[in-house]
Amino acid sequence: MTEHADKPVLEVADLAVATGGPGAKPILRGVSFDIRAGETMCLVGESGSGKSVTSLATMGLLPPRLLQVTRGAIRLDGTDLTGVSPAQMRALRGNRMAMIFQEPMTALNPVMSIGAQIDESLRTHATLSASARRTRVLDALDQVRLPDVARIHDSFPHQLSGGQRQRAMIAMALVLEPRLLIADEPTTALDVTTQAQILTLIRDLQAQHGTAVLFITHDMGVVLDIADRVCVMRAGEIVETGPVREVLSRPQAGYTRDLLSAVPSLLPRPPRRETRAKPVLEVTGLRKVYGGRGGLSRLWRPARETVAVDGVEFTLRAGRTLGVVGESGSGKSTLARCVMRLVDPSGGAIRVCGQHVGELSAQALKPHRKRIQMIFQDPNRSLNPRMTIGRSLVEGPVNYGAPFGHSWERAQDLLELVGLPADAINRFPHQFSGGQRQRIAIARALIMEPEVLVADEAVSALDVSVQAQVLRLLDDIQTRLGVAILFITHDLRVAAQICDDILVMKAGRMVEYGPTAQVLGQPRADYTRSLMEAAPGRHWDFAAFAPRASA
Structure with a gap:
């Protein structure tokens, strides 16, 4: 980290933001912090704590009439941004301050x-x-x-x-060498190696240009790797602030201790006892090729053949969880789509409860679809915003001929199973938090009484405390119902705590497959070791507030 100048680049003083109009509701309550040149300040906290509202207020991007600054100051090199005109603010954006958003697409x-x-x-x-x-x-x-x-x-x-x-x-944010860079969850959806590269890049460019960085994240490993200081936010207030090592090793606020204790460890959990349960999902020699074989690309040229999955095989038994990890583009999601028969495999066999489903027609496949259900990464996009939760839950069983009344009662029972009140059944998706929507997505998958759940990055966008709740829920459901889980993830910490076995993929191929304690604890493949080395905060035991004993 670089030596910091005495005068802050950004100074936020007693900032308050509230909803507009009558019955205004406070969103930020007296937030104060400063950032100096060459320094990185991390804002951490659960979803809804006010992190992104703080960054949007700084950039002058609060939605007009919906949110407004009611008190305090935001000073950029001494200029109070709350008092400048819209034209002056547009001149400052990009030139003096810039923002990297969470989802570049x-x-x-x-x-x-x-x-x-x-x-x-x-x-x-x-x-x-x-x-x-x-x-x-x-x-x-x-x-x-x-x-x-x-x-x-x-x-x-x-x-x-x-x-x-x-x-x-x-590159777009830094092309004009701004004094302040705001990064809002810029690495959340990235795999560990790409994430490590982006964090190193931001640090190097910061050292080169002396930029002050406000970094918003819910990943405590990222905080440890990039921050000089950290502010912990809860319900629109700063509950703790200080140098990053001091806060992580001696947290003063109970809320901070709870956040740190919720961070899953990279050390694999003790292995569960082996089971003689029947295989519910068997994959052998699975291959998926895109393009080629008569396909045409632009200019009527033959499409180039792309091998997305090549020779993958595994067995998943009832009550067990298999994690599939690897970098973006390694073939994890294509593997999940083939198993779900959302795309047709090019070769190999997929057996669900002994039935080969890889080559069945759409009509012949229908009776088997209820045996294998999917939990998607973003429940906000997978739930119909115009349908109540109850209608979304009963849609599947009703389509398979179940009586509406029985399905409705089952939906109420499942909502309680996933920790939501039964009366939530008449609400719409936008009336729930992100963690609650993910619980609803789990209930929707379970109502079909499947043998296998396929979870594709199901907790990657959740903050650590909500993530811990959802992981405990999946573990509890698995214990109660004996369902098998195929868990696709780029988060090695999550994989270490929820998976019985790990399959590591690179460029469509398996590079390592075995018990979690062996694959993540004593990896044989160089690629697996490189993934472990790229994991942020890998040398810190967050629950113990100290470096790992083996570090």
């Missing part, structure tokens, strides 16, 4: 090339010729270590990987 314009979007900032805030701007854009793309910057410059967002899009966002 929604923040980037899908119909503009990457180069054109970065160039737009230069055209707005700098007086440079077209050739000078292009040189500056290419240099910015090179600084964030993107390959073949000329190609990236002319590419559209959908043509880049998730990590490349996030790097492009960082």
Whole structure:
């Protein structure tokens, strides 16, 4: 970390934000902190604690008439941003302060090339010729270590990987060398190796430009790896602040201790006793190839063959959890889609309860679909916003011929099983928190009484305390119902605590497969060891508030 100047770049003093109109509700209550040049301040806390509202207030991006600053000051190099005009604020954005958003695919314009979007900032805030701007854009793309910057410059967002899009966002934010960089959960959806690369990149660019960084995250491992100081937020207030090592090793607030205790350990849990239960999911020689074989790409050329899954095989027994881990693009989600028969496999066998379902027609497959159900990553997109929770839950069994009344009673029972009141059945998805919506998604999968649950990054977007609750819920449901779980994740901490066995994938192939204690505790493959080394905060035992004994 760099030596910090005495004068703060950003100073937030007694900031209060409330909902607009009559019956205003406080969102932020007297938030105060400062950040100096070359320093990284992390804001942490549960969903709804006010972290993102703080960042949006700083950038002047609060939704008008819905949220408004009611008290306090936000000073950027001494200028109070709460008193500037909209035109002055637009001049400051990009030029003096910039923001990296959580999801670059929604923040980037899908119909503009990457180069054109970065160039737009230069055209707005700098007086440079077209050739000078292009040189500056290419240099910015090179600084964030993107390959073949000329190609990236002319590419559209959908043509880049998730990590490349996030790097492009960082290049756009830093092209004008702002004094303040706000990063709102920029690594949440990234695998551990890409996440480590992005964190290293931000640190290096910060050291190079002396930028002050406000970093918002719910990942305590990221906090340990990148922060100089940390502010813990709860219900719109700062409950604890201080140097990162001091807060993590000697937390004063009970809320901080609870957050740290909820962080899953990288040390695998004690293995559960082996079971003689029947195999409910058997995959042998699974292969999925996209393109080729007569397909056509643009300009009527034969489509290039892409092997997404190649020779994967495993056995999953009732009451057990198999974790599938690997980098983005390793084939994890394609594997899940093949198992669910959302895409047709190109080869190999998939047996559900002994029945080979890999080659069944859609009609012949229907009786078997209820045996294997999926929990998606984002329940807000997988739940119909126009249907009550009850209607969403009973839709599946009613489609399979179950009586509506019986299904409705079953839905109420399942809501209580996943920790929600039975009267929640008449509410709509937007009336629940993210963690509650994920519980609803679990109930919707369970109502079909499946043999197998496929969970595709089901807890990756949740904060640590809600994540811990959902993981305990899955463990409890598995104990009660004996359901098998295929758990797709990029979070090795989660995999270490919930999975009985681990399958590691790279470029569509299996590189390691075995009991969790062996694969994560004593990995044989270099690739698995590299994943473990990239895990943020790997040398810290958060629940014990101290470095790991083995570190």
